[in-house]
Amino acid sequence: MSVSEVLISEVGPRDGLQNCKSIMPTDLKKQWISELSRAGIKEIEVGSFVSPKLLPQMADTGEITRHSKTIDGLEVAVLVPNLKGAQLAIESGADKITLPLSVSETHSIRNIRRTHDQVIEEAEAISELIKSLPENDRPHFEGSLSTAFGCTLEGAIDERVILSCAERLMGAGCDEVGVSDTTGYGDPVSIKKLIKAVQGVIGEKNLTGVHLHNTRGLGLANALAAYDIGIKTFDSSLGGLGGCPTAPGASGNIVTEDLVFMFESMGVDTGIDMDALMKTRELLSQGLPDEPLYGFTPLAGLPLGFKS
């Protein structure tokens, strides 16, 4: 019974793999992405166009993006830190480009050595580049407010700063803005409050997706809270891949299997086949034998009589 529809955006090949010590072979990455799509995943963040010196796990993002573009009906998303990354993303044919902006300026400077002003300049340059393309070739451009629910260096970030960042990203030419609980500091109340506040400034239709983490176990509760106020796009990663770099044993991203199970149990159609989805874990175990995989539903199995 389909009550509503949500989009599960799989970020394992990007956010998951970039936090793994081992590097997944390119062929297995391609196979994994293809299998995820066959299981019904409609959007995948397939990689990040960053310096291969910084993140060797992402060195094949160009090739992975081109492969992913051959998969029928798949929205191919990539992360870019700057204009150069966006140029490579466009050359590879990405459908969606996400530029993160850490609302904690301390984190932004430490992480990518850029102030807010400098990130906004990159956003403007990327937007100009996109506008220079023929209309049909233009990727969707999202600005993502990272550390939106608090930063491990600064703690809570002043909401006025966050709202200003959201406005500036839209002003710089982003098509939409997402909020990211990078640190797993969010809770159901703060998630609702901030989403509504940002929507109040940039418009409801310009914030429709969230990137939540499960660092303190609240991932699904937070996703439920966001769903309750109309959010339709949820990032998650298969097997919670990559874990939480600062908390060994804790998962980082929300586990796709558990998130899909929650929605499907609720009667909310995800379009994803649970059995096929869980089967794709085998590729992860094969390609990354030393990485722990998270998720409760795969361990417990589906309830008797469950149908997705």
Added chain:
Amino acid sequence: MSVSEVLISEVGPRDGLQNCKSIMPTDLKKQWISELSRAGIKEIEVGSFVSPKLLPQMADTGEITRHSKTIDGLEVAVLVPNLKGAQLAIESGADKITLPLSVSETHSIRNIRRTHDQVIEEAEAISELIKSLPENDRPHFEGSLSTAFGCTLEGAIDERVILSCAERLMGAGCDEVGVSDTTGYGDPVSIKKLIKAVQGVIGEKNLTGVHLHNTRGLGLANALAAYDIGIKTFDSSLGGLGGCPTAPGASGNIVTEDLVFMFESMGVDTGIDMDALMKTRELLSQGLPDEPLYGFTPLAGLPLGFKS
């Protein structure tokens, strides 16, 4: 900031320990319960009055109950399967007695060899026993609808059967009825639906508590859903103790640390000190060195600037 209040009922000493292979020494159990109380836990299910042959982990429940009664301000709850257990519970001075009734009659027969009619007869006998006591000595008597969200043997249980069980427990003299997601089959939609349906039959004030499991990772999301419709009492166990007997690696009960963290983050007062609560995990590691402990918040630590 206290928006509301919830009661976290710690069931680790009962539901947790009875699913552990190893047996926690009585002295450490006592110390653990005392420390939980000092951390701000106001209700603890300290044991189960069952045959020590069936559950040797619970053989000291009488002694544990008497110790717990010496702790100032602690509501001492116990589980009983029948009249005999209730007699022992009353002799030990328990404040609250819970009798489980599995709404899956197949499960009831397999698990405790009793039909619904037979469990209701026990409830009536327990209720008579309680009424025979001086008013001030009468423990609170709860009937608990287990496998309420589905059974591993029968799958989903007809809601009419569940509502009838609830009515019959109240008719037999229970002071209240709780619902238990014994199997971790519940989801935010089914949790709300069933609670409202049962309340519709027995009255809102007679169903105020839920016992949820985290078998498929939905524990906190389900607790949030129950909280959203006014439920105020939540069972959980420290470290998710005992795990899920049918799913190695998955936790059974909701992890108290994560549940308290969720509510406190939301500004919902639990009266519990997070740091003191997390410190009580050390006793578990000491008393049960071979048991895995669950929970994300203890691994990740509290957010920068967090105050409970």
